[in-house]
Amino acid sequence: MTLKHPQTTLGAGLVATANSAFIGALLAFSGSALAEDSSDPIIIPIHNWNSQIVMSNVVGQMFEEMGNNVEYVSTDSQAVYESVRLGDVTLELEVWEGAFGAAFNEAMEKGGIVDAGDHDAVTREDWWYPDYVAELCPGLPDWEALNACSAKFATPETGDSGRFLGGPVDWLKHDQERVDALGMDFTVVNAGSASALWAELAAAKKRGEPIVLFNWTPNFIEAVHPGAFIEFPEYEPGCAEDPALGPNPDATYDCANPPNGYLKKAAWEGMAEKWPSAYAVLEKISFTNPQIAEMAKLVDVDELEPEEAAAEWLAANEDVWKDWIN
Numbered sequence: 001m002t003l004k005h006p007q008t009t010l011g012a013g014l015v016a017t018a019n020s021a022f023i024g025a026l027l028a029f030s031g032s033a034l035a036e037d038s039s040d041p042i043i044i045p046i047h048n049w050n051s052q053i054v055m056s057n058v059v060g061q062m063f064e065e066m067g068n069n070v071e072y073v074s075t076d077s078q079a080v081y082e083s084v085r086l087g088d089v090t091l092e093l094e095v096w097e098g099a100f101g102a103a104f105n106e107a108m109e110k111g112g113i114v115d116a117g118d119h120d121a122v123t124r125e126d127w128w129y130p131d132y133v134a135e136l137c138p139g140l141p142d143w144e145a146l147n148a149c150s151a152k153f154a155t156p157e158t159g160d161s162g163r164f165l166g167g168p169v170d171w172l173k174h175d176q177e178r179v180d181a182l183g184m185d186f187t188v189v190n191a192g193s194a195s196a197l198w199a200e201l202a203a204a205k206k207r208g209e210p211i212v213l214f215n216w217t218p219n220f221i222e223a224v225h226p227g228a229f230i231e232f233p234e235y236e237p238g239c240a241e242d243p244a245l246g247p248n249p250d251a252t253y254d255c256a257n258p259p260n261g262y263l264k265k266a267a268w269e270g271m272a273e274k275w276p277s278a279y280a281v282l283e284k285i286s287f288t289n290p291q292i293a294e295m296a297k298l299v300d301v302d303e304l305e306p307e308e309a310a311a312e313w314l315a316a317n318e319d320v321w322k323d324w325i326n
């Protein structure tokens with residue numbers, strides 16, 4: 001055990017009179033008493049994309065291995081930041097900068113939520129097309145080239161304008177604002193689920209039809225469907241709030257999502273005190289792009305149940321996580 005701040009845990013009188021061996025013994029005792037996690041369940045929120053669901057089970061099973069109790073709850077992926085802040089759920093394992101940076105920052109400003117560090121992974125979430133679409137629409141991945149052939153993406157639902165197939169409404173919320181800000185001839189249609197996105201992608205690909213849809217990385221998709229993100233006007237922090245940023249001086253949301261976004265972990269600020277060992281582990285946890293893509297693939301491609309996928313991932317990657325819990 002390392003004792004970094006002995007002076008902070010002892011009364012001044014005791015420090016003045018006790019010898020250092022005695023102080024050491026006392027600290028070792030109080031240190032281990034502090035490290036006792038509550039037997040109340042650590043509440044882990046589950047959302048609607050598979051890497052998040054598998055990662056949540058991976059970490060939940062790690063906590064159980066440490067002797068903790070864990071409970072999973074299905075939660076809206078924007079509203080969850082308020083739930084973490086209030087302690088209704090204990091943590092969040094996938095804070096994607098593009099989709100949730102704003103909700104996370106808002107909760108940080110109100111207080112009650114802490115930044116538990118970044119994963120190694122670098123993320124991107126934006127409009128995307130499978131590679132055969134490049135031949136149907138010259139000049140891709142440039143957004144103006146996409147807009148110039150918007151009519152090819154039209155569907156009965158969108159009339160003369162192109163269809164952009166967005167994700168479920170609790171993810172990125174500002175696709176239509178961006179379309180309007182950039183004067184694009186597209187209409188946003190939100191898919192009801194991630195699997196609806198992949199079903200439409202597979203169907204379009206089979207027929208060789210144009211499709212542009214929401215996608216992200218890390219994801220299983222990159223291993224199965226080669227493709228590219230649309231290049232929108234360059235991302236600038238603040239573009240969503242300040243009309244002066246981006247090419248349209250009168251509009252917000254007129255630029256790309258972050259092309260090298262973070263993936264953070266967040267926690268209720270009371271977690272460190274109530275479950276100190278689990279919190280220390282949460283701070284250490286850091287998954288890479290390939291590890292997260294693999295978690296998604298175990299469900300999206302191999303069709304395992306999330307609990308099984310997590311158990312399989314843990315068994316295959318003990319070298320990654322055993323050190324974190326010891």
Ligand code: TMO
Pocket residue numbers: 049096099125167171216
């Ligand atoms: C929130 N997501 C990773 C699906 O873009």
